[in-house]
Amino acid sequence: MTQKTVTIVGQGYVGLPLAQAAARAGWTVHGLDVTESLVAQLNEGRSHVDDLSDTDIQEMLELGYRATTDPTVIASSAVTVICVPTPLGDGGSPDLGAVKGASRTIADHLVAGSTVILESTTYPGTTDDVVKPILELGSGLKAGEDFNLVYSPERVDPGSKKFGIKNTPKLMGGMNDASTQAAVAFYGDFVDEPVPMNGLREAETAKLLENTFRHVNIALVNEMTKFCHEMNIDIWEVIRGAATKPFGFMKFTPGPGVGGHCIPIDPNYLSYEVRNQLGYPFRFVELAQEINNSMPRYVVDRVGGLLNDHRKPLNGSEVLLLGVTYKADIADQRESPAEPVAEALRERGAIVRFHDPLVSTWNLGSGAVEREEDLDAAVKAADTVVLLQAHELYDLESIAQNAKVMLDTRGAAPAPAVRL
Ligand SMILES: NC(=O)c1ccc[n+]([C@@H]2O[C@H](COP(=O)([O-])OP(=O)(O)OC[C@H]3O[C@@H](n4cnc5c(N)ncnc54)[C@H](O)[C@@H]3O)[C@@H](O)[C@H]2O)c1
Structure with a gap:
């Protein structure tokens, strides 16, 4: 084992920025992944995530970073961090296949004195009940005695120009004090504010509280959006007013639904485990899901209403969707609500087209x-334009002026665009 050597398992949206931060802080970084084509691409200096450019990868390579599919690098690493996906499986239950697979790989090469950190978002108890036994069984070593074990959730805000790994406080809960301190020593090399926590489960649950908080508050404004529209109240003006309160309020805005890898998925991990262990529902999560999942259809209803005002049916109308990623100014399409919006429009006979400067092809079920390709011409030609993501590149004033009818689901465009 070599000091200041780290293996980061999973070189995706979370693992790759972490690899960059560690490499810049002087660590020798092995980026372990199971996808051979990705490993080859990274070693050629090409990035596949929004937050890192090709130049960033080339800088990492110069600093000694290498992507690899060879797990023997774990044996020479003082720290191994797991950043693999935690999607939903059949029936919405957690799918820990990648976490278990990564843990088995680590177990085969784990050495005494090293530290294993789980960063993947997951339900409380995963590190202790799932990862620890796999590591101990495969390695013959004992967690807390022979190696350190930590949970430290990732808090990356994709596309953010304000917050990165360095200036985002990082939680780290170890299975014992020595584990937590080992994590503080590692992350403290490149994170301004490591936040030690008492316990694995507390750190796991803190991450889920953060995402559930966002999920629930988005659902709250989405539900208010619907009834404010019925009552002829401008929800955007309501939120603008409320947001001037300097304490006790946090601003959330309505939209066409929730997307990305976190908000639509992570709260399910918590509600699943509450039901699994205790037998009762986590009602806030279930309600938030119901409301947020209803938003794509609500958007389509509103498009139908606007067309109706112009004596046109949705059936046969040309609808242009602008911005189909899950978040503005990033290319990530995972769980984007644009997909159910487009599917529901098609179900009702609309002819759907899209424009997105960050997406070259868009395949639906x-x-x-x-x-x-030609935004101006497309805006003028469509019967309705629907703004789903207000990418910075869009000149919303000109789009609002040129569209026959425009529904703005982000409250970003001026009149005559109609806001959600
Ligand atoms: N993307 C985000 O914004 C974000 C934010 C916070 C937390 N998270 C959490 O971080 C975790 C990783 O998410 P991501 O967005 O980086 O995923 P990702 O899909 O971008 O990357 C995961 C990588 O892991 C690799 N992989 C899968 N199984 C593996 C294995 N057994 N061994 C080695 N590599 C393996 C995949 O090939 C892929 O390259 C998830 O639990 C997610 O919930 C993501």
């Missing part, structure tokens, strides 16, 4: 959606 019902078939590929035609991409518009």
